[in-house]
Amino acid sequence: MTPAMRRASIRTRLLVALLAVALIGAVGLSAYFLHELESFALRKLEERLHTQATITAALVSETLAADDARLGANDAAALQRALSRAAPYAASRMRVLDARGVVLADSGGTPGASYASRAEIRDALDGGYGAATRMTERGRVALYVAVPITVGDEVVGVSYASSTTFSIMSLLSDYRLRLAAVVLAFVAATFGLAELLARWLSRPLTELAGAASRFAGGDHAARAAPRGSVETQALAEAFNAMADEVERAIAELREEERRKSRFVSDVSHELRTPLTAIRGAAETLLDGDVSEEDQRQFLASIVREADRLTRLANDLLTLQRIEGATGELPLGRVDLRSVAQRAIEALQPLWETRGVSVVLTGSSPVVLGDADRLQQVVANLLDNATRVTPEGGSVEIRISEGPEAVTLEVLDEGPGIPPDALPHIFERFFRAQVSRDRSTGGAGLGLAIVAAIVRAHAGTVEAVNRPEGGSVFVVRLPALKREAARA
Numbered sequence: 146m147t148p149a150m151r152r153a154s155i156r157t158r159l160l161v162a163l164l165a166v167a168l169i170g171a172v173g174l175s176a177y178f179l180h181e182l183e184s185f186a187l188r189k190l191e192e193r194l195h196t197q198a199t200i201t202a203a204l205v206s207e208t209l210a211a212d213d214a215r216l217g218a219n220d221a222a223a224l225q226r227a228l229s230r231a232a233p234y235a236a237s238r239m240r241v242l243d244a245r246g247v248v249l250a251d252s253g254g255t256p257g258a259s260y261a262s263r264a265e266i267r268d269a270l271d272g273g274y275g276a277a278t279r280m281t282e283r284g285r286v287a288l289y290v291a292v293p294i295t296v297g298d299e300v301v302g303v304s305y306a307s308s309t310t311f312s313i314m315s316l317l318s319d320y321r322l323r324l325a326a327v328v329l330a331f332v333a334a335t336f337g338l339a340e341l342l343a344r345w346l347s348r349p350l351t352e353l354a355g356a357a358s359r360f361a362g363g364d365h366a367a368r369a370a371p372r373g374s375v376e377t378q379a380l381a382e383a384f385n386a387m388a389d390e391v392e393r394a395i396a397e398l399r400e401e402e403r404r405k406s407r408f409v410s411d412v413s414h415e416l417r418t419p420l421t422a423i424r425g426a427a428e429t430l431l432d433g434d435v436s437e438e439d440q441r442q443f444l445a446s447i448v449r450e451a452d453r454l455t456r457l458a459n460d461l462l463t464l465q466r467i468e469g470a471t472g473e474l475p476l477g478r479v480d481l482r483s484v485a486q487r488a489i490e491a492l493q494p495l496w497e498t499r500g501v502s503v504v505l506t507g508s509s510p511v512v513l514g515d516a517d518r519l520q521q522v523v524a525n526l527l528d529n530a531t532r533v534t535p536e537g538g539s540v541e542i543r544i545s546e547g548p549e550a551v552t553l554e555v556l557d558e559g560p561g562i563p564p565d566a567l568p569h570i571f572e573r574f575f576r577a578q579v580s581r582d583r584s585t586g587g588a589g590l591g592l593a594i595v596a597a598i599v600r601a602h603a604g605t606v607e608a609v610n611r612p613e614g615g616s617v618f619v620v621r622l623p624a625l626k627r628e629a630a631r632a
């Protein structure tokens with residue numbers, strides 16, 4: 146294939162292929178037909194010459210038998226008269242030759258010539274059938290048939306018939322012209338057919354190419370209609386499936402991008418508040434002229450805000466570690482009750498300051514988990530619960546176990562969670578009551594950390610408002626029995 150052919154359109158390829166088939170078919174068929182026709186006509190001509198020669202030979206033979214059984218000069222005149230009379234009506238030339246091969250009578254000329262040297266004449270003189278094709282003196286192709294004239298067993302002469310093949314040749318050239326016209330018509334029809342076929346075959350592909358370039362140009366809703374042959378339909382469907390996948394991946398990337406940039410702006414926002422407070426306090430202290438009492442207050446505020454920044458950094462780091470971890474948590478057998486107990490003890494100064502009591506109830510199931518992380522879950526939930534519960538109130542941590550899951554609930558006596566905040570409460574940086582919580586510390590990462598740790602333990606966590614007031618955070622972890630049985 147030439148380079149031009151390799152880039153050729155379906156139309157060109159089809160045209161070339163169909164033209165080749167049409168030409169080979171038409172020319173081949175024509176040649177075969179003409180050849181058959183020619184040999185048929187020549188066979189017929191030879192048959193006719195044979196018949197004429199045989200009849201003539203038989204007639205001459207009968208006449209001689211009644212006479213002296215010799216073909217002599219006295220017979221020649223009568224034969225010449227007979228042949229001359231038939232000549233205007235005969236399509237062929239008839240001659241009668243004597244036993245030496247000399248012409249006694251000729252329907253198309255004068256007698257006297259000797260044809261003894263011709264092969265067909267010698268065949269006939271030997272008692273057989275002779276036939277030959279050769280050029281006439283006038284340059285035409287002629288067919289010659291010679292049969293013996295016999296009396297008894299003796300060959301006494303030859304009946305010689307001949308005819309030019311001119312009528313056959315002119316018939317063939319006539320057919321050749323007509324066939325050429327047919328071949329031309331074939332070629333013209335092929336052009337039309339190639340055009341139609343090409344349109345029919347290429348339209349679905351052109352449409353598909355259009356959809357693909359629209360997609361590449363940014364129109365991610367572009368899809369191809371499955372049309373045409375089974376193959377082009379399959380191609381369109383495959384393209385559509387690919388486009389769906391790419392569109393989904395792009396949407397995901399964009400969402401990820403949005404999340405990242407929101408995260409960065411959230412973090413910056415969280416950093417700004419404590420930094421502004423620290424800067425303000427430091428500036429005031431620099432000015433001098435501050436009472437000892439105020440100095441202590443400003444320094445305490447600087448320490449508090451620095452603590453807040455440290456907490457923020459720690460929380461971000463924790464989240465990043467849990468969510469960015471590629472491997473699984475180092476899981477071990479953990480007694481959930483003692484984990485809760487340790488969290489309560491660690492936070493004791495905090496909830497005591499808040500004037501809230503904490504009770505731990507229920508069973509002490511063993512789960513598969515990371516004890517430190519699980520303690521952080523309890524601590525974060527306990528921190529929130531004791532913060533929202535009014536002074537003198539109490540917070541309960543309740544542990545229970547079922548066949549499938551172990552449940553840890555943290556129940557408080559706070560105001561509950563606003564219904565519109567419920568779906569977002571586990572999101573990063575989410576704070577339901579901004580004004581109040583700013584003063585009490587958290588950046589809204591506590592519950593996000595809880596959710597991330599629980600997810601890493603293949604568990605679930607949800608927040609529910611209790612009908613009797615307050616809210617409950619329910620953590621469910623897979624029961625160890627099932628996990629152990631599987632392992």
Ligand SMILES: Nc1ncnc2c1ncn2[C@@H]1O[C@H](COP(=O)(O)OP(=O)(O)O)[C@@H](O)[C@H]1O
Pocket residue numbers: 525529530533557559560561562570575576577578582586587588589590591592593616
């Ligand atoms: N027990 C609760 N009762 C009512 N609201 C709560 C409770 N726990 C958390 N919230 C709300 O959810 C928000 C997010 O909590 P959290 O992720 O722990 O953030 P923070 O770091 O501020 O503690 C809090 O600001 C608070 O408004």
Ligand SMILES: [Mg+2]
Pocket residue numbers: 525528529587591592
């Ligand atoms: Mg919190």
